[in-house]
Amino acid sequence: MEITAKYQQTKAGGRAGCLLCPHKCQLDDGQSGICRVRINMDGELISIAYANPCSISVDPMEKKPLYHFLPGTDILSLAIEGCNLRCLNCQNWTISQNIPDREERYTLMPEEVIEEAIRIKSKSIAFTYSEPTVYFEYMLDTFRIARSTGIHTVMVSNGFIEREPLLELCNWLDAANIDLKCFDDALCKKLTGGSMKPVLKSLGVLRDRGIWLEIANLIIPGWSDDLQTIKRMCEWLFDNGFSSTPIHFSRFFPNYKLADTASTPEKTMYEAKNMALKCGLKYVYLGNIHTPDSGNTSCPVCGTCLIRRDGYIVRSDIGSNGICPSCNEKIPGVWK
């Protein structure tokens, strides 16, 4: 479905500018943006990603990954094709690097997404898998209705969005997982096609607006596995008020344009975790790796294990108030 895009600027000579993400595409008539979602049609910017999801499923919350947000619950998860980055390692490239289907696949209006969540008794909905900020209008309209019904709203994003639209989204957003892809800006541009600086700004906006936030960082050999760079990232997070923000280091497996790159050695994963803890980050998790405690949530004060995770099987001993029963430390998160 096509709708008028928000955050656009009409220009002389039928050009249209998009102000949604830091690419700030300037488009001639008929041209689409880097995301393939927003198109200049007769001098007006149109989004072709509205109410035409290519993927709908029910996931465990831990798959987002969100570990301090309603752990052990299910979340209705949707995506439309499109992304404003070009990550060489993208595991969902078949949808992220595709054009939203303009043929009528089926239509799922925002109110119907919420009806479906209610029908399946899902307490939350997520836009995920591709890059949801590029189908901003659909996400925003769906989240508005979700809020009025008490359903929680989640975005899994690369955080590559301008401040103003992100602020608007924050009015209706409960939680986000932001993928901080690489803390070396030159490498980040080569790996993803975008700078990391706007992503750091987005983290600050989400922090300041009180959105529940967790951070993902994929450790790719030769790209994002340098321990000194990981140290700088963790120090930046600590210095900028993210010491209690859960960080998920994820193990890379060969994929897409990095099919010839080796998997991340397990040793590197543990080194990253130890470095993050040493830098003062309190909640550090390892993903895509099966070890007995890499996904457990422990109290950072007394060490009591509060949530045990074995894959997506979750056993929680944390109360709805998030208080550690052993030492009364308040564990940040949304627990009920």
Ligand code: SF4
């Ligand atoms: S959202 Fe799409 S069209 Fe808009 S600036 Fe970003 S890549 Fe370009």
